[in-house]
Amino acid sequence: MSDLERLVQDIAGIAIEDNPQIVKQKSRDFFWYSPVLKQQLDHVTGDLVVTPRNEAEVIQVLRACYAHDVPVTARGAGTGNYGQAMPLSGGVVLNLAEMRAVKQIRPGVVVAEAGAILSDIDEKAGAQSGQELRMHPSTYRTATIGGFVAGGSGGIGSINWGGLRDLGNVIRLRVVTMEAEPKVLDLQGEDLQKVLHAYGTNGVITEVEMPLTASYDWVDVIVGFKTFMDSVHFADDLGNRDGLLLKEIAPIAAPLPHDYFLRHQKFLRRETSVVVCMVAPFAMDAFTAFVARNPRAELLYRSDTATDAEKKGLPPAYELTWNHTTLRGLRVDPSITYLQVLYPFPNQVERVRKITELLGDEVPGHLEYVRFDGKVTCFGLPVVRYTNEERLNEIIKLHEDNGCPIFNPHRYTLEEGGMKQTDQVQLDFKRKADPKGLLNPGKMIAWEDPSYDFSSDKLFLFPGLQRGES
Amino acid sequence: MSDLERLVQDIAGIAIEDNPQIVKQKSRDFFWYSPVLKQQLDHVTGDLVVTPRNEAEVIQVLRACYAHDVPVTARGAGTGNYGQAMPLSGGVVLNLAEMRAVKQIRPGVVVAEAGAILSDIDEKAGAQSGQELRMHPSTYRTATIGGFVAGGSGGIGSINWGGLRDLGNVIRLRVVTMEAEPKVLDLQGEDLQKVLHAYGTNGVITEVEMPLTASYDWVDVIVGFKTFMDSVHFADDLGNRDGLLLKEIAPIAAPLPHDYFLRHQKFLRRETSVVVCMVAPFAMDAFTAFVARNPRAELLYRSDTATDAEKKGLPPAYELTWNHTTLRGLRVDPSITYLQVLYPFPNQVERVRKITELLGDEVPGHLEYVRFDGKVTCFGLPVVRYTNEERLNEIIKLHEDNGCPIFNPHRYTLEEGGMKQTDQVQLDFKRKADPKGLLNPGKMIAWEDPSYDFSSDKLFLFPGLQRGES
Ligand SMILES: Cc1cc2nc3c(=O)[nH]c(=O)nc-3n(C[C@H](O)[C@H](O)[C@H](O)COP(=O)(O)OP(=O)(O)OC[C@H]3O[C@@H](n4cnc5c(N)ncnc54)[C@H](O)[C@@H]3O)c2cc1C
Ligand SMILES: Cc1cc2nc3c(=O)[nH]c(=O)nc-3n(C[C@H](O)[C@H](O)[C@H](O)COP(=O)(O)OP(=O)(O)OC[C@H]3O[C@@H](n4cnc5c(N)ncnc54)[C@H](O)[C@@H]3O)c2cc1C
Numbered sequence: 001m002s003d004l005e006r007l008v009q010d011i012a013g014i015a016i017e018d019n020p021q022i023v024k025q026k027s028r029d030f031f032w033y034s035p036v037l038k039q040q041l042d043h044v045t046g047d048l049v050v051t052p053r054n055e056a057e058v059i060q061v062l063r064a065c066y067a068h069d070v071p072v073t074a075r076g077a078g079t080g081n082y083g084q085a086m087p088l089s090g091g092v093v094l095n096l097a098e099m100r101a102v103k104q105i106r107p108g109v110v111v112a113e114a115g116a117i118l119s120d121i122d123e124k125a126g127a128q129s130g131q132e133l134r135m136h137p138s139t140y141r142t143a144t145i146g147g148f149v150a151g152g153s154g155g156i157g158s159i160n161w162g163g164l165r166d167l168g169n170v171i172r173l174r175v176v177t178m179e180a181e182p183k184v185l186d187l188q189g190e191d192l193q194k195v196l197h198a199y200g201t202n203g204v205i206t207e208v209e210m211p212l213t214a215s216y217d218w219v220d221v222i223v224g225f226k227t228f229m230d231s232v233h234f235a236d237d238l239g240n241r242d243g244l245l246l247k248e249i250a251p252i253a254a255p256l257p258h259d260y261f262l263r264h265q266k267f268l269r270r271e272t273s274v275v276v277c278m279v280a281p282f283a284m285d286a287f288t289a290f291v292a293r294n295p296r297a298e299l300l301y302r303s304d305t306a307t308d309a310e311k312k313g314l315p316p317a318y319e320l321t322w323n324h325t326t327l328r329g330l331r332v333d334p335s336i337t338y339l340q341v342l343y344p345f346p347n348q349v350e351r352v353r354k355i356t357e358l359l360g361d362e363v364p365g366h367l368e369y370v371r372f373d374g375k376v377t378c379f380g381l382p383v384v385r386y387t388n389e390e391r392l393n394e395i396i397k398l399h400e401d402n403g404c405p406i407f408n409p410h411r412y413t414l415e416e417g418g419m420k421q422t423d424q425v426q427l428d429f430k431r432k433a434d435p436k437g438l439l440n441p442g443k444m445i446a447w448e449d450p451s452y453d454f455s456s457d458k459l460f461l462f463p464g465l466q467r468g469e470s
Numbered sequence: 471m472s473d474l475e476r477l478v479q480d481i482a483g484i485a486i487e488d489n490p491q492i493v494k495q496k497s498r499d500f501f502w503y504s505p506v507l508k509q510q511l512d513h514v515t516g517d518l519v520v521t522p523r524n525e526a527e528v529i530q531v532l533r534a535c536y537a538h539d540v541p542v543t544a545r546g547a548g549t550g551n552y553g554q555a556m557p558l559s560g561g562v563v564l565n566l567a568e569m570r571a572v573k574q575i576r577p578g579v580v581v582a583e584a585g586a587i588l589s590d591i592d593e594k595a596g597a598q599s600g601q602e603l604r605m606h607p608s609t610y611r612t613a614t615i616g617g618f619v620a621g622g623s624g625g626i627g628s629i630n631w632g633g634l635r636d637l638g639n640v641i642r643l644r645v646v647t648m649e650a651e652p653k654v655l656d657l658q659g660e661d662l663q664k665v666l667h668a669y670g671t672n673g674v675i676t677e678v679e680m681p682l683t684a685s686y687d688w689v690d691v692i693v694g695f696k697t698f699m700d701s702v703h704f705a706d707d708l709g710n711r712d713g714l715l716l717k718e719i720a721p722i723a724a725p726l727p728h729d730y731f732l733r734h735q736k737f738l739r740r741e742t743s744v745v746v747c748m749v750a751p752f753a754m755d756a757f758t759a760f761v762a763r764n765p766r767a768e769l770l771y772r773s774d775t776a777t778d779a780e781k782k783g784l785p786p787a788y789e790l791t792w793n794h795t796t797l798r799g800l801r802v803d804p805s806i807t808y809l810q811v812l813y814p815f816p817n818q819v820e821r822v823r824k825i826t827e828l829l830g831d832e833v834p835g836h837l838e839y840v841r842f843d844g845k846v847t848c849f850g851l852p853v854v855r856y857t858n859e860e861r862l863n864e865i866i867k868l869h870e871d872n873g874c875p876i877f878n879p880h881r882y883t884l885e886e887g888g889m890k891q892t893d894q895v896q897l898d899f900k901r902k903a904d905p906k907g908l909l910n911p912g913k914m915i916a917w918e919d920p921s922y923d924f925s926s927d928k929l930f931l932f933p934g935l936q937r938g939e940s
């Protein structure tokens with residue numbers, strides 16, 4: 001009997017899928033966003049999809065996988081876009097999508113199972129208490145809270161609350177370890193850093209406690225400008241208006257809005273750059289006063305006064321932003337790709353100007369305003385009109401040489417996509433929580449190759465990935 | 471028949487008080503905070519206190535006062551501390567305290583009559599909808615919303631929302647003008663600037679529409695430090711933690727906390743500087759993790775784990791902050807006074823250090839962290855161990871010479887206490903709304919003396935003030 005067969009025996013009674021087509025489908029995420037990852041990971045598949053219904057079943061699966069040395073890669077909705085949820089060494093895809101109960105809502109707090117969909121949480125919190133999550137990715141209507149916490153970084157709402165890993169943006173995580181006898185740990189305060197944004201490499205999250213904030217019927221707004229830099233200046237100023245409550249501020253360069261936002265096209269001209277906003281309804285008077293102060297700004301669309309006919313078929317504004325901008329672009333023009341850039345405060349506007357001047361329409365700008373260490377600045381998710389990997393690397397270098405760090409979305413490891421250094425806290429926790437290294441293999445370089453040189457320009461190639469190619 | 475007698479006839483049926491003792495008492499505010507104002511304004515009194523029950527009565531009073539050339543000075547709770555609400559030329563003190571209905575609460579919005587007490591609004595908003603005002607002065611339990619909007623500038627909550635005059639922090643003001651036939655105007659958006667913080671010199675506010683935010687059972691916390699600068703560094707860092715929800719961050723130098731906070735004395739040592747905080751309950755884990763990162767910080771008090779015995783008799787933390795620090799000081803040592811300082815971003819910490827070094831215990835530090843144009847920085851309300859006016863002016867100059875603008879709390883005019891320049895918008899509006907100049911005379915220099923030189927070091931002496939001395 002093979003390891004896998006023994007595993008299947010051990011977890012009898014828990015839902016298992018072994019149809020290769022379905023397993024392969026459930027082993028993929030949005031890795032194909034990146035032409036680089038598309039090539040590297042296209043063949044990857046797990047062996048089994050296992051779908052626990054509760055924490056006891058998660059424990060049972062991890063115990064059995066540990067016993068039989070079977071890798072386990074946790075999966076929420078599989079909307080990650082760096083191959084985070086892809087089982088590089090095969091084994092079990094642990095599908096948490098059926099663990100989706102919203103267990104408790106109280107002032108400022110929600111407790112949910114890891115597989116709960118973000119928009120479901122908000123629907124319940126809103127209906128019961130006028131509250132919502134502080135921030136969510138643009139994949140709000142599909143992504144799970146566990147996947148967001150393990151694989152995401154921020155999104156709509158980050159203009160007010162910063163990034164997901166900032167102290168206070170997660171209250172508690174309940175985590176199951178990968179040991180002979182799995183432990184269940186409730187991590188809070190400083191301990192959260194052990195597993196936040198660790199791609200599930202050092203524990204499986206079963207329950208999440210998150211802060212809530214007041215929910216509103218956010219008004220979708222699009223403001224138009226003749227130049228991209230006009231839109232950037234507007235956004236930068238807007239983000240610093242303390243009394244104006246917004247949830248999203250995204251400048252996007254022409255011609256992207258017109259070319260990619262097909263359902264909004266009727267409101268857009270090809271030469272118009274825009275700022276996509278979500279504004280609190282009671283702030284709309286102040287917001288329009290702010291727009292009126294700027295002779296270059298033109299209000300193109302606001303959902304609160306749009307007719308039903310105008311609104312028909314429009315996606316919500318947040319599905320024009322963050323990586324949905326890229327997604328809409330890929331649908332229109334599959335040859336594009338994108339980057340992730342930080343424009344550090346206080347020189348964000350000047351750096352955007354410089355990069356825009358250097359790269360023009362080869363890299364049309366898309367910024368996301370956020371709070372970062374207390375200051376309002378912007379991330380970039382610029383579209384890249386892709387030619388080849390060499391030129392992509394040149395473009396990356398050009399950003400870095402101009403003081404704009406890149407979080408490379410064309411890498412599947414934690415380090416290469418992030419801070420390009422070992423996260424000692426996460427590594428130490430992995431040593432305890434996953435001594436056999438079976439959780440999401442290949443994603444933490446510090447574990448796979450302790451001597452790896454992060455300052456080299458080389459790409460990390462996970463040896464375990466070979467197996468997938470068989 | 472005198473003008474006043476004719477006025478009384480015209481407003482028959484409206485509550486009038488003319489007992490000189492009571493009128494004098496209702497003509498005073500906290501002007502005596504300032505030894506300078508104490509001397510200048512001690513004799514000031516109105517002639518009548520008129521107490522309307524509704525807007526129609528306000529209109530009736532203003533119409534009659536206009537007809538008989540009687541000055542009108544609006545009054546909320548009289549907690550202003552620059553003599554704002556004092557009728558320098560006598561006449562009617564228009565007491566709005568009986569107009570205190572909370573008329574509407576909906577998501578993000580409250581509508582209240584101008585005389586509603588701030589904490590009453592929050593009690594109702596909290597009970598009905600889990601909401602509260604974004605910010606309030608430390609006189610929360612006594613001050614009116616109309617007085618706050620007309621005379622205040624910010625306070626507890628400004629760390630999140632900036633100042634009261636910032637776009638979006640007031641939604642709508644309903645204002646009655648002082649004309650032969652008074653008009654009722656609803657001001658919104660840009661128009662709010664006409665009357666916000668105008669001391670009631672160009673209209674009487676009858677109704678206020680304010681934004682609300684989520685309310686929580688804020689946890690009062692005191693963190694102790696060996697030096698004032700340690701407390702400042704901690705506060706500065708804390709204010710920039712995007713995911714940590716606090717409502718108040720106030721560093722206060724030793725020995726003030728121990729010497730002035732008598733009921734909290736049991737938690738304080740004389741040589742300990744503190745940071746007084748209000749923390750969202752669900753953020754306490756993250757907050758204590760943050761404190762633990764700082765080896766110089768010591769948690770001295772937290773209300774969420776304090777015993778009933780410990781909490782007995784303690785005022786809420788916000789009554790240790792803003793001008794309540796000064797009030798508590800004055801109770802212990804009537805010889806002190808204070809200043810109001812802005813430490814501009816990004817050099818706030820360095821400037822505090824410099825001033826502290828220069829002035830030491832003659833001017834013990836008290837800072838209030840706030841958002842200001844999107845950045846976290848601090849205001850100062852330092853205590854001044856007062857000797858004479860000359861030295862006070864030297865201390866003011868020393869601040870200004872070190873890049874720290876003073877908002878002089880020892881002046882009763884809008885301009886001298888504020889930006890030291892004409893507010894053209896407010897002046898233009900006064901021309902229309904109060905053509906005879908009867909509203910709160912003497913408070914707007916630009917009206918009283920259009921040729922006044924704001925760059926001179928001289929004090930403005932309102933000629934109309936003479937009358938009060940008769
Ligand atoms: C169009 C588009 C837009 C996006 N916009 C954003 C954005 O605005 N902000 C942002 O941060 N991200 C964004 N992303 C990335 C991704 O959608 C989000 O991070 C999302 O929250 C991931 O949730 P998921 O349920 O799909 O997680 P998955 O993709 O299933 O998993 C993500 C990672 O978490 C791990 N994981 C999942 N569940 C668990 C668990 N219970 N325990 C331990 N590990 C677990 C997986 O192994 C994987 O490494 C976007 C992606 C796309 C395709
Ligand atoms: C101990 C102490 C602490 C304080 N802390 C703060 C603080 O943290 N932040 C802050 O901003 N202030 C503070 N203040 C100042 C003051 O308490 C507040 O500004 C308060 O909001 C004033 O409200 P009030 O009802 O007492 O107004 P009043 O003092 O009655 O009036 C203030 C001004 O507004 C005018 N006014 C009042 N009502 C109306 C109306 N309906 N229409 C037109 N004009 C009107 C008056 O003429 C006067 O000019 C403090 C004062 C003290 C004594």
